[in-house]
Amino acid sequence: xxxxxxxxxxxxxxxxxxxxxxxxxxxxxxxxxxxxxxxxxxxxxxxxxxxxxxxxxxxxxxxxxxxxxxxxxxxxxxxxxxxxxxxxxxxxxxxxxxxxxxxxxxxxxxxxxxxxxxxxxxxxxxxxxxxxxxxxxxxxxxxxxxxxxxxxxxxxxxxxxxxxxxxxxxxxxxxxxxxxxxxxxxxxxxxxxxxxxxxxxxxxxxxxxxxxxxxxxxxxxxxxxxxxxxxxxxxxxxxxxxxxxxxxxxxxxxxxxxxxxxxxxxxxxxxxxxxxxxxxxxxxxxxxxxxxxxxxxxxxxxxxxxxxxxxxxxxxxxxxxxxxxxxxxxxxxxxxxxxxxxxxxxxxxxxxxxxxxxxxxxxxxxxxxxxxxxxxxxxxxxxxxxxxxxxxxxxxxxxxxxxxxxxxxxxxxxxxxxxxxxxxxxxxxxxxxxxxxxxxxxxxxxxxxxxxxxxxxxxxxxxxxxxxxxxxx
Amino acid sequence: xxxxxxxxxxxxxxxxxxxxxxxxxxxxxxxxxxxxxxxxxxxxxxxxxxxxxxxxxxxxxxxxxxxxxxxxxxxxxxxxxxxxxxxxxxxxxxxxxxxxxx
Numbered sequence: 001x002x003x004x005x006x007x008x009x010x011x012x013x014x015x016x017x018x019x020x021x022x023x024x025x026x027x028x029x030x031x032x033x034x035x036x037x038x039x040x041x042x043x044x045x046x047x048x049x050x051x052x053x054x055x056x057x058x059x060x061x062x063x064x065x066x067x068x069x070x071x072x073x074x075x076x077x078x079x080x081x082x083x084x085x086x087x088x089x090x091x092x093x094x095x096x097x098x099x100x101x102x103x104x105x106x107x108x109x110x111x112x113x114x115x116x117x118x119x120x121x122x123x124x125x126x127x128x129x130x131x132x133x134x135x136x137x138x139x140x141x142x143x144x145x146x147x148x149x150x151x152x153x154x155x156x157x158x159x160x161x162x163x164x165x166x167x168x169x170x171x172x173x174x175x176x177x178x179x180x181x182x183x184x185x186x187x188x189x190x191x192x193x194x195x196x197x198x199x200x201x202x203x204x205x206x207x208x209x210x211x212x213x214x215x216x217x218x219x220x221x222x223x224x225x226x227x228x229x230x231x232x233x234x235x236x237x238x239x240x241x242x243x244x245x246x247x248x249x250x251x252x253x254x255x256x257x258x259x260x261x262x263x264x265x266x267x268x269x270x271x272x273x274x275x276x277x278x279x280x281x282x283x284x285x286x287x288x289x290x291x292x293x294x295x296x297x298x299x300x301x302x303x304x305x306x307x308x309x310x311x312x313x314x315x316x317x318x319x320x321x322x323x324x325x326x327x328x329x330x331x332x333x334x335x336x337x338x339x340x341x342x343x344x345x346x347x348x349x350x351x352x353x354x355x356x357x358x359x360x361x362x363x364x365x366x367x368x369x370x371x372x373x374x375x376x377x378x379x380x381x382x383x384x385x386x387x388x389x390x391x392x393x394x395x396x397x398x399x400x401x402x403x404x405x406x407x408x409x410x411x412x413x414x415x416x417x418x419x420x421x422x423x424x425x426x427x428x429x430x431x432x433x434x435x436x437x438x439x440x441x442x443x444x445x446x447x448x449x450x451x452x453x454x455x456x457x458x459x460x461x462x463x464x465x466x467x468x469x470x471x472x473x
Numbered sequence: 474x475x476x477x478x479x480x481x482x483x484x485x486x487x488x489x490x491x492x493x494x495x496x497x498x499x500x501x502x503x504x505x506x507x508x509x510x511x512x513x514x515x516x517x518x519x520x521x522x523x524x525x526x527x528x529x530x531x532x533x534x535x536x537x538x539x540x541x542x543x544x545x546x547x548x549x550x551x552x553x554x555x556x557x558x559x560x561x562x563x564x565x566x567x568x569x570x571x572x573x574x575x
Contacts, residue, residue, distance in 0.1 A: 025505035059533025072554020080562035099556035105549035129480025238527035250523035256498025361511035
């Protein structure tokens with residue numbers, strides 16, 4: 001009875017995951033979809049705790065299990081509730097790493113268990129498949145954990161981009177070495193010492209770090225999405241290990257959906273996944289900025305009062321938010337400016353580049369938080385039409401997504417990426433903290449064009465000053 | 474090799490589930506608007522927290538004398554729960570903000 005109930009619980013779990021993902025991809029049903037998947041998860045977890053049986057034996061150690069669940073729930077809820085919306089990409093990366101680590105730990109305990117069984121009790125060879133699932137879970141889980149930690153550190157600025165010549169070759173060599181050792185371990189039926197197992201663990205961690213380290217911060221969304229699908233596959237290896245259908249469907253669903261999402265993100269930047277992973281910005285940074293620097297020329301600054309004047313007498317203003325808006329937490333101030341201008345009869349809209357910020361949809365989430373109305377947000381294609389009839393474009397901390405080099409300079413690393421064509425507008429005001437290049441590490445010709453003027457400073461501070469100036473007019 | 478083939482045969486249902494799930498995963502999110510990319514990634518992140526079930530099984534089967542297994546298993550349960558709970562709560566927070574606008 002118990003076991004058949006568990007089967008039902010797992011069936012419900014699997015179905016809710018599918019439904020949840022499906023509903024998450026439609027705006028109207030997204031929130032409900034998330035809750036449905038969460039409910040399915042609770043059913044699957046409770047079912048496992050109380051109904052799971054292996055060879056007639058139920059699970060024990062309830063105190064440990066509930067203790068762990070309790071601690072995890074408290075920390076998880078608190079950190080998820082407390083995190084600022086701007087730090088959300090880091091948070092996703094962090095939670096993803098936890099999942100990867102969880103999969104790796106399961107593999108370790110199971111390997112340990114297997115060894116005890118094998119050498120102390122029976123002496124019979126271990127099934128190759130079981131060992132394969134354990135080792136794969138270890139490798140993928142560890143890579144995902146180490147990689148996510150680096151991505152997390154990069155997004156909150158604790159870890160800088162780092163690469164050395166030949167790093168990609170070393171990475172490939174490392175991966176081959178890990179795979180060979182894993183193959184050897186499985187081939188030998190686990191009779192080799194646990195030395196290899198732990199060496200695989202260490203090398204996987206090193207690989208995970210080296211894999212993410214050279215990739216530029218602008219590409220972090222792609223990397224997080226990819227690591228997300230890795231963790232899905234790691235969870236699925238657990239499904240093989242325990243013949244557990246809900247782990248299998250959940251893991252593989254995320255693995256497949258995550259991979260597709262990764263590809264969609266790459267497409268939004270008009271690059272291939274290989275290009276993101278191998279041809280990282282770090283490699284050709286020096287050459288690119290050197291070339292553009294020479295043709296840089298002069299830029300002009302605009303005073304606050306001029307900027308305020310230009311904007312309040314415009315007919316139409318389009319705001320282009322970027323990562324600078326997110327770090328400065330300026331979304332509310334931005335909405336304030338929008339209302340103020342609207343009261344003066346200025347038409348205000350937003351143009352959202354698909355990869356503006358650190359994650360696709362990042363800007364939409366931020367502006368939604370600040371109560372900016374949905375119909376003011378334009379996606380790239382419509383925005384590019386709108387620019388032609390726009391008087392002033394205000395670029396707030398965005399850089400690479402408005403860089404005309406993506407259209408005109410075939411030697412640029414971002415060549416071919418669709419951009420917001422802000423230079424079609426009559427005037428462009430760019431708010432940035434300094435003339436430093438953006439995440440792609442390349443100069444932006446837009447800043448040197450005659451119709452562009454620079455307004456330096458932190459986005460929030462600049463917007464507040466701008467609001468004060470406009471009120472004074 | 475024969476072991477792996479034998480295992481494949483013994484687990485053919487699982488292999489079918491994997492293959493069908495791959496297609497399903499791709500189909501299900503195929504037409505997601507870019508606005509929802511971040512919440513979707515976060516939601517998927519929470520769903521792969523299903524790995525917690527493996528952690529619970531490991532924990533529940535550990536011998537009470539095997540401290541290594543107990544400690545690692547306990548850690549796995551904590552981390553897995555973080556993934557699940559944190560993932561769903563963050564996703565809900567993101568989507569809550571979208572809801573207000575409708």
